[in-house]
Amino acid sequence: MASSQSFEVTVVGGGLGGLTAALALRHRGIRVTVLEQAPQLGEVGAGIQTAPNASRVLLGLGLREQLEAIHTEPQDQVRRRWKDGSVVGLTPLGAFCKDTYDAPYWHYHRADLHRVIMDACTDPEGPGPAVALHTSSRVAELDTSDPERPVAVTDDGTRYASDVLVGADGIRSRVRDLIGGEDTLVFSGEMAYRALIPGDLIAADPATRWLVDRFQSTIWYGPDRHLVHYMIRGGEYLNVVACVPCSDEVAEKWTAPASPGELAAAYPGWDDRVPAMLSKAKDDVTCFALHYRRRDPVWMDGRVALLGDACHAMLPYQAQGASQAMEDAAVLAEELGAVTRSGAEGALRRYVDRRAKHAGMVQDASLRNKTFYHYPDGPEQRERDAKLRNFTGESDL
Numbered sequence: 122m123a124s125s126q127s128f129e130v131t132v133v134g135g136g137l138g139g140l141t142a143a144l145a146l147r148h149r150g151i152r153v154t155v156l157e158q159a160p161q162l163g164e165v166g167a168g169i170q171t172a173p174n175a176s177r178v179l180l181g182l183g184l185r186e187q188l189e190a191i192h193t194e195p196q197d198q199v200r201r202r203w204k205d206g207s208v209v210g211l212t213p214l215g216a217f218c219k220d221t222y223d224a225p226y227w228h229y230h231r232a233d234l235h236r237v238i239m240d241a242c243t244d245p246e247g248p249g250p251a252v253a254l255h256t257s258s259r260v261a262e263l264d265t266s267d268p269e270r271p272v273a274v275t276d277d278g279t280r281y282a283s284d285v286l287v288g289a290d291g292i293r294s295r296v297r298d299l300i301g302g303e304d305t306l307v308f309s310g311e312m313a314y315r316a317l318i319p320g321d322l323i324a325a326d327p328a329t330r331w332l333v334d335r336f337q338s339t340i341w342y343g344p345d346r347h348l349v350h351y352m353i354r355g356g357e358y359l360n361v362v363a364c365v366p367c368s369d370e371v372a373e374k375w376t377a378p379a380s381p382g383e384l385a386a387a388y389p390g391w392d393d394r395v396p397a398m399l400s401k402a403k404d405d406v407t408c409f410a411l412h413y414r415r416r417d418p419v420w421m422d423g424r425v426a427l428l429g430d431a432c433h434a435m436l437p438y439q440a441q442g443a444s445q446a447m448e449d450a451a452v453l454a455e456e457l458g459a460v461t462r463s464g465a466e467g468a469l470r471r472y473v474d475r476r477a478k479h480a481g482m483v484q485d486a487s488l489r490n491k492t493f494y495h496y497p498d499g500p501e502q503r504e505r506d507a508k509l510r511n512f513t514g515e516s517d518l
């Protein structure tokens with residue numbers, strides 16, 4: 122491997138994508154500065170799933186011990202019908218993923234996962250140079266007058282020059298705009314309520330006790346809406362993502378607080394287990410309008426490249442947005458770690474070649490699920506359910 126000791130990379134954005142990239146680059150001996158606009162690094166109070174593709178990246182960064190301390194492992198993924206909760210599909214996860222893919226399918230609290238990656242970025246004992254994290258540093262402009270030393274300029278005029286600049290600044294990426302990305306943002310017409318329901322309330326009620334008896338990743342399919350839930354922190358919370366048609370208010374604001382009553386009322390006529398579960402939500406329900414980007418060819422310009430939602434924001438209907446960002450991080454570090462400074466642009470080109478098509482396919486598949494999950498009862502729904510049964514086998518769960 123070429124020595125990258127003197128290489129410097131600036132990562133704009135300290136979300137799960139940006140921090141995973143920073144850590145992966147650190148492992149290659151590359152000096153990294155992360156610029157984050159928020160006054161504190163952190164994540165929203167919600168759960169996240171990492172399928173084996175992303176778990177493999179995180180384990181490859183030496184995080185096994187830390188992840189084992191914060192993960193929850195679902196035994197299977199179960200797909201249920203809205204009206205009566207009958208199982209239309211069951212896919213084994215747990216031991217099956219480890220045996221088949223040599224990597225686990227795990228659930229986390231987002232804040233826990235973010236903290237583990239951030240701590241590894243700054244750990245003085247870690248491999249390579251520790252990552253420099255700057256908060257309250259919103260990147261407003263780029264100066265690429267020296268194409269070999271792109272400069273990120275923050276709101277207060279501070280300039281950060283480096284050999285490569287990575288825009289990991291999310292779905293409304295400023296870096297993407299600055300390198301000439303066209304307007305590819307699409308509003309899905311849907312929104313997601315997110316809530317963390319205390320696990321002790323779930324365990325105490327015989328109507329919801331089944332949720333703690335076996336940890337599963339569950340998706341309920343129904344006409345024009347679906348519901349996802351799974352346990353995190355070993356059962357401390359049930360993480361709920363409730364995807365429904367978007368209200369005008371949330372469409373306009375992108376995000377808004379919601380009441381537990383509103384969440385519980387969002388599934389009229391659904392199997393009794395749904396209101397039994399949702400009525401236990403507390404006051405922390407938040408609603409997010411769901412946007413995505415059309416497949417986007419703008420992933421780099423010279424020594425500036427994009428990563429994560431900045432280049433392939435997708436609907437969360439495959440739970441793959443952050444996971445694809447983690448794959449980006451691994452490939453970016455592999456390519457930049459294999460060259461010296463003069464080879465940086467070629468390395469970025471290979472990164473984009475290796476990632477854009479695959480991430481685009483996942484974007485498309487996530488979008489297809491908007492239709493697939495939401496068929497009204499009828500021939501298409503029956504055909505879908507039959508396919509799922511044939512794929513995974515019948516179950517009496």
Ligand code: FAD
Pocket residue numbers: 133134135136137138139156157158159168169170171258259260261289290291292294295296313315362409428429430431437440441442443444445446
């Ligand atoms: P972000 O998380 O958006 O981070 C971008 C960071 O950049 C932020 O910290 C922001 O403050 C900062 N920033 C923005 N602009 C600037 C600027 N100009 N200067 C400096 N900093 C800036 N994915 C999964 O893999 N598994 C799941 O289970 C899953 N579930 C989901 C459920 C829901 C309801 C939703 C909405 C998404 C879900 N996702 C999931 C997708 C996942 O959350 C995102 O794809 C992922 O968080 C994107 O990470 P990112 O680092 O690219 O962007």
